[in-house]
Structure formats: structure tokens, C-alpha cells
Amino acid sequence: PATQAGTMFELLAPSDAEPITLHERDWRRYAEQSQSLIAELDSKARRAAAANQADFWQQRHAWARDVVEQKTPLDVPASEPDYPQLNTIDRFINARLAEAGVEPSPLTDDFAFLRRTSLDVRGVLPTQNEIREFLADESADRRARWIDRLLNDPRWADNWVGYWQDVLAENPGILKPELNNTGPFRWWIHESLLDNKPMDRFVAELVVMNGSRYGGGPAGFSMATQNDVPMAAKAHVVAKAFLGLDMTCARCHDAPYHPFKQSELFGLAAMLNRQAIKLPSSSSVPQTPGGRKPLVDITLKPGESVAPQWSFVSLTQTDLPASALRSTSDDRERLAALITSPTNDRFARMMVNRVWHRYLGEGIVASVDDWHEAEPSHAELLDYLGREFVASGYDLKHVARLILNSHAYQRAVASDESSESSAGRLFASPKRRRMDAEQIVDSLFAVSGKPMESEPLTLDPEARRPVTTFLNLGVPTRGWELTSLSNERDRPALALPVAQSIIDVLAAFGWRDARPNPITERESYPTVLQPLTLAHGSVVNRVCQLSDNSEFTELCLQDVPLDRLIDDIYLRILSRLPNSDERAMAEALLAEGYEQRRLPNGQFVMKPPLRTAVSWSNHLSAEATTIKLELEKAARAGDPPSGRLEASWRERMEDFVWALVNSPEFVFVP
Template identity: 45%
Template sequence: MDLLAENPSLLNQSLNSTGPFRWFLHDALRDGKPLDRMTTELILMRGSPYEGGSAGFSMAGENDSPMAAKGHILASAFLGIELQCARCHDSPYHSTTQEDLYSLAAMLNRKELAPPKTSRVPDAFFQKKQRESLIRVTLKPGVQVQPKWPFASLTGLEDGPGIDALMQDAGDSRERLAALITSPGNERFAKVVVNHLWNRLLGAGIVQPVNDWEGKTASHPELLQWLADDLILHDYDLRHVLQQIMTSETYQRKALGQNAKAAPEQRFFNAPDPRRLAAEQIVDSMFTATGIRMDAGQLTFSHDGAEPINSRLTLGYPSRAWMFAGLNNERDRPSLSMPRAQPIADVLEAFGWTGTRQKPIVERETDPNVLQPGTLSNGVLSMSLTRAADQTPLAQLAIDAASPEALLDSLFLRFLARYPSDEEKATFVPALAAGFADRVLPADQVKRPEAEAPLPVSTWSNHLMPEANEIQIEWQHRVRRGPAPDPRLAADWREAYEDVVWSLLNHVEFVWTP
């Protein structure tokens, strides 16, 4: 979704929002749809942009020249051609020109297209005499650019009768673009895709950077060619190529690889690079390890569905982190807050996720920052999930444990996918052993917590009422208090147990590949 600038806006569907086209991507990947077909459907942008189809991509990059923005996204994601500079001028460091981008945009537009006046370098810039500018503008403002395939030299694929044979309507330039990009004769498409997969799994691409290939040479050209051929021969089945990579000896080695360049075009893939999990993986791991079901409420500002479909967005009840969207809105009112979803979004944002993508994001920010340990150690989500709450898997695990050692083994397997070392046992077992025999209270001492009263729904149609603010503020208080502890466990022992769980959640291995 980062590469395709997926940008859902919960507040207003008309403000550069892509709508729920994430569901088109999700369903295509879940169903194993061939990548050439999925890409073709994405480019054709058919259906309603508001109902989860590929037409949602038509609202990606909505700005002064939306088709140019989409052309930039497609070229970067599927062809390894970076066209960001070409929005306003010829690229100073690439062979691509502004006309190339607008030729691509015109194909998407299905007719000629002129660059807007806002997408140009001011004339005053070229009147400076101090030094010669690297920037050139060869496309005059207002000049209509015809739909034309601009990348024959970069991809090795010419437009012509062979492409016509792949089309239903040879007069549709958008369909022609889809055929040119996904044609088996366009090996660049297959190579870029498998390079993305290799980069994701091994930590470095065979060609770097993955979105800008011009002037770059593959470190292992035979491997890149073999993977691309394998993708094409297996009908662009991503799962097949993923299986090929993940069953390789290289991928299955311990993640201690040093895949940095040994020379300008030489790279050694001895093992995957150790790398931090993606933000979504961290959040999903938190819920999986603790056994808690994600309960973020409904991601919408229009719970009653009273707003028209073109001005509201409902993303349902997320069960995985990838289903999240940005929760921000320009109206600073408690009534439009999402207290149950916000703690999850806080963790996602601390680890590099962004809910808004105005342009494609090739690589997320991976540098550590002070928010990351702070969010994991003291955040609302962490404090809630590490509690041995009433009737939760963590509480039941503690009750059913045969011994402190067995309990510690279970926790380590849950959180770190390994058994504790002798040193770790020496640290944690005494904490669990103290009071272990008396940790479960007699039945006559167990008092179940009372369920909190349900709250009315605050939605767009009533968010200006004072009661709506009160409802959401009460939700904030409840979320920060967290769930009630399991009354079957003795309080002192339970708190020590929760400290052990908290320690494992904050272990460096929890957020890094093993």
C-alpha cells in the first residue's frame, strides 16, 4: 500500500482519498490472483472508487495533475523508473524527461494532456546568472502531449501489433499501457517485482534502490533473470516466487547477513539482514503473543451511515494492523476521537507507519527514536495487553501452569519463539516462583468484576452535541484504565507475572527478525 500511495481518509472521501481500494489489493493477494492481471485491473481503474474496487486507485495522488501522479506511482512500483523530478522539469540525473511522464499520464487519461501551470519551474529561476542550472525544461507550458509509450529504450519493449494482440480495445490507451507494462515481453516488470520480493525478505535488493534502476547494475544478474523467468513461467504467481526464495538456503540461515556492497556493483547475500519488524508486524505480534483479539471499534466517522457514500469512508472493524488508516482530522473535538483505535495507531506511527500517503513510499524510516521504547514500555496498548486480565489467555496460562519453569518456557515461546537461556531462567524463575503455589485464589474469594455500562454511539451526525464529547471522553478513561485483572489470581503474584510479560514484550528480540 505504501508503494501505491494508498491514502484512505476517514473524514472526507473527496480530499485526495483513495477509498477502500486496499480491499482490492487484499483480495487479489489472498486469492492468488496473477500479478499481471492484478496490475492490469489496477491500471484500468474500473468500477466504483468508493466500494473497494481497483477504481479507488483513480483517487490516489489527486493534485494538480492526478494522472501524472498515478504515472509516477506505476513507473516507480512496476518499472523501477523514478519520475518525481519529471513533474516539473526534465530529470537532471536521469534520461527521463517531463514529456515522458506526461506521455504516460496521457495514456492513463485516454487522451492528450498538458502539464498544468503549477507543475513547472518559474521562468525567474533560469534568469539567475551565477551558475548554469542542471535543470532543463523542454516541454513548454500548455503543450498538449499525446498518449505514447515512453519507455521502449528502458524496458526493451516496443509498442506495436504484438501489443494489439493482447488487447480487447486497441484504441484504448489506458488498456494499451496495462498491456505494455504486464506483457511477457516486458521483462523489466517481472524483474522489478521479484527484486521487491527479494529486498523485502533478505533486507537488500539485487538492484538498489528498488524504485530507481537507471544507471544501476544487478549484483547477481543471473539470479535476477532466473527469478523473473520463473515468475513469468508460473503465470505471475507471487506465492510461487516467495516459496522459491523462502525455501532457499540463503533465506533460511540465521539473520546475521551483511548484505552491504563489497564494491560498487558487488553484494554478497550470505543470509538475511537482521532488521526490525514492520510497524504492522509489531502490532500484530503484540496481539498474537498475548492472545488478545484486536478491539479498535469501527473505523469510521459515520457509524449511522447517514452521510452519502462519496463523503464518508467505513473501513469496518480491523482485526489486523494493515487494516488501519490515519485517525487525524482537522476538527479538534473529543467527539471525533477514536479512543480504542488511537493506542494502536500510536504504536504504528512510532515504528514508521503513516496513515496518509500523498506519494509512494519506497522505504519507511527505520532509524530508532525515543518514541519506540517509550511506546512499548509505557504506552496504553502495551500496558493493557500485558495485564493478566479477566478470562484472557495470559491469565489462563498462569492458572494452568504446572511450574514456574514451565510457565516461563511458555511465555518465551509466545513472545520470542525460543526457550529461555540459563541466565534468563536465573532472572525470571525466582520472580514467578515466589507465591506460585498460592497464586490461584479459592473460589469463595473470587469476585468477578462488574461489566461496564454500554455507551451510546458518537457519530458525524451528532458530534456537535455536548453529550458526544462526554461519550468519547468516557471511552478515553476506560481505555486508559485498561481491562480488569483476573480475580482468580492473587494480586501480588499477578503483578510480578505481568512484570515478566512486560519484560518480554520490551525485549529487543521481540521487534527484530530472529
């Protein structure tokens, strides 16, 4: 800023930059533009860094396409004349439906289609302008073009990060990050998805574990501190995520219900370790001489050494062409190549089944990450999608596009549970689903247009201590960026009240603040805490407040008829128009004072900045606790109301928004 007395306050910027008005809305626009510029520069730098390996991966993908082309051509079913189809997927599905005599559900309406696809692809609701633009488009291919638009949205990456955090057990800790945690490899996941990195390369980078350990790179995956055999833990994660081998029990003994010996898991662990591993006694079931015989088989004894080995020759043989490896002596690279080899059908089928499960609510293989004795409902379809995945260069978006454009995906959800279950796993209709926890949080902030405004996720904001003691995970802007706040002792001076309010919503809907083990499906049963959190929590309170940083406030200030405003609010929150009864209730609530709602001399009310000097170094001070209690009070109060809307009418509009957000349909995918 300028420092001379009497001069105008200015922001330091390039000489040709437009002046920035000292106004909350204009500042936010400038900040968003700056972030976009930084993101583009970062993207260019990543592309440049990745280019030096482009030839290798092009050769790998050429080999993969050759393998697919040499396979026996698939027998694609003929079209069923009385069953609707939009692409090849539907021919496989319709053949089974016709055989069973089951009628598929009709296509879902446009409103439900827009809401479903927007949530499934980018994790947030469509805006009212996007919905109106789509409805005004009368072209025959508007759904396909909408899907392409969503797949090109960078928020595609945000919507997948939380999924892979669960699958790969990403578990960073902001306090004592080496204490039974992983590193924060979340940013590598996000950037990989943002760049649409081929998934074979994604797996290879994860398994090789190069890069930053604490700064967000795949080396963070290597951390499994306080674990007697860290690489055994990682082998379990990798096998379950990409091969459908649940080797949980083989961690300490031969698996009693799966055909896995402990030595097979430790063979993978030794490959990750790049050398033999000796089994510690803590990773075995103790046997007392003369004592009771264990109920499980123990074929690997404590002290025995296990060399790097691939035991799963039923999936793929160990022979690899020289072009498939950059270093033939690196066991990690060899393991990654074996997992992602085009001769290993399991990997490709696992990946496409994950996408199918996420979009239709149930997998072609029902047990997504445990394929022991699991039978696919549509084996030929699974093979078809797997081949498409490999031939596309392991492009996850290619598979997503195929599924999203199918009639099977775009059908209406069954109107009742009995009809949904009667069709079995024939995919006559998609399964009814609730939003993921991250989708709920992200959509709440998206519909209000408000930033999260959380505190930085750290207990050491002045960075006085090394990253081995404290991590700083930055200021979150999407749900996946949250983590455990490491305040189990509930010390008020260490509280991060805004972040905690967001975590409360996430946790109520199945999100885990700690991920000690890999999972694919979270707990999804309803609890009384879920509606209570939405009805009385700080997040929804703030979302519903018509403050001057709210998109709802801007909508209310527009010069439009009340009917149009009601439509806009419904479209923004529920992605549909109100029915006649809903419209009548809304008009009865909002009609009085509508013409006088805008105050001609109303002032733009800015939220005062919340500053804190509290950190780990001074949190034992009594003043630190006082400061944090004041911050907690401010977080509960939310944002100051706009001075540009008449108070009584504004409060009724806030009640209207609150009622729609708390309606049961808000949290469900239509």
C-alpha cells in the same frame, strides 16, 4: 433472543446449530467461526466472478511461458563443493562467495528460523504450540513443509497489504475523502493477495481502475483530488512501482538527474486518461520574460497537448499480439499489457527483487524502486528468478517459496556489523532487520490473543452523510486497516482513543498515517519514542494485562509445572526457550504463590461494553466531549483483571510478560 418472560435467552440461529453459551470465550469462538464462514462465501463469490476471464488469462500466461522458453537458456553455476546449498538460488550466490573467498554464515537455529519465516510470510509470531510441533517433527523436509504451511496461511495477504499501500500511495481519508486523497482500495489489495491473484492481473486491474471508487475497489486508485493532473500522479506511482522509473522530477520539468522528459511522464498519464492531456501552467516551472533562466530544462510548454504514448521502447516494444488485449482501443489496458508483457524483463525482475529485498533486507538491485544506473549484484540470479516468476504464471508465492527455501535466506544473521558489511552485497548472511510497524502491532495482539477492539474508523457511525463526505473503513483487526483519524485539530469529541493508541505504536515505528507519495522503504532509524511507546503506551499495557480475554491468562490456569509455564511464555513472546539465567530470574519472580495462583471460586470478569452516541452530527455538544473523555480514560485503563487468578501472583506475571515484550530482541527479526 427469546422475548417471553421466563424463557432462556437464546441467539437466533439455524435450527441445527449448536447452542452458544453466554460466555466471552464461547462467544468469541462463535464470532470467529461466523467470520470464517462469511470469508469463505466471499471467496467463492470472487472465484465465480473471476472465472469469466479465466480463458483470457490462461492464454496470456501460455504466451508468457512461450516467450520464456524461447530465450537462451541460463548458464547456472556449478555447485561449489565447500559451500552449502538447498536449491538453485544458492548456486548463484555461492559462485560469487567462492570467487570473493567469503564464507557464508551457517544455517540459523530452528527457533530463529520459525520466528523469521512466520514474521516474513504472515506478519505475526509463531505460537508456542506451533514451535513445539515443529521441534517434535524429525523429518528431513520439515522446514520446507513449514514454509508451505505458512504460504497457505491467509495471513500471508495481511502481511503484504501495508507494503503495497506504501508502494501504491493508498491514502484514504475518513473525513472529506475527496480532499487530496485516494479511495480505499486496500480491500482489493487484500483480496487479490488472499486469492494469490497473478501479479500481471493485479497490475492490469490496478491500471484499468474499474470497480468501486469508495468501497475498496481499484477505482479508488484513480482518485487524486485537488491535483491539477490526477493521471500524472498515477503515472508516477505506476512507473515507480512496476518499472523502476522514478519520474518524480518529470512531474513539472525534464528530470535533471534521470533521463526522463516531462512529455514521457505525461504520455503515460494520457494513456491512463484514455485521451490527450493538456499541460496546465501549474505543472510547469514559471518563466518570466527577461528573467533568470531556470536551472532545469523545460521542453514541454504550458498549454501543449500530449497524446497517449509509450516512450520506453528500451524496456519493450509497443507491438503486442492481439490475444494480449481484450480491447485494442483501451489505452489503460494497453499500458497494463506493456508493463506486464513477458518481453518486458524489467517488470518481472522488479517484482522478484521486491520479494528478495523484503526477505533478505537488501535487494539484488539495491535501489528497489529506482533502477536508473542501478547495477544488480547478481544479474544472472535476477534473470533466473524473473523467468521463474513469468513461467509460474506471475505467482508471487512461487518466488517466495524459492527464496524461503534457499540456504541464503535461512542463514544466521551476522553477529556483528563489521562482518555483515565486510561481505558486501554477496548475501553471505541476511541483513539484520526490525519488524515492520504492522508486524509489531499484529504480533502484540497475537501473543496476547486479544482482539484490537478498536472503534469503527468513521466519524459518521450512523451513516447519515454520503461517502463523498465521510468514509467508514470498518473495525480494524490488523495493522494495515488503520488510517489517519482526520482529527488534526485535536477535538476531544472526535477522538477515537483505542484506534489512536494503536496508531501511536504504528507511527513510532515508521508507519505513515498519510501517504501522499509512493515509497518502498520507510524510515527505520531508532528513536527514543519507540521504547517509550512500548514501555508506557496503552497497547502494551492492555497486552500485558491478564484479563479473561487473554491467552496468557489461559496459560496460567493450566495445570502445568512452573518450568513449563515459563517455557510457554518465552516461546509465545520471544519464540525461544530461556537460558539458565533467564529461567532462574523467572522462577525467583513467580515461584512464590504459584501453587495457590488459581482461585477455586474465581469469577470470569467480562469487560463492560463501551458505547458511544457521539458522531459528527452531535460532536459540538459538551456532553459529547464528556463521553469521549470517559472513553479515553477507559482505553488507557485497559481490560479488567481476571477474577480467576490470585491478584499478587497475577501482577508479578504481568510484570514478567511486560519485561519480555519490552526486551530489545522482541522487535527484531532474528
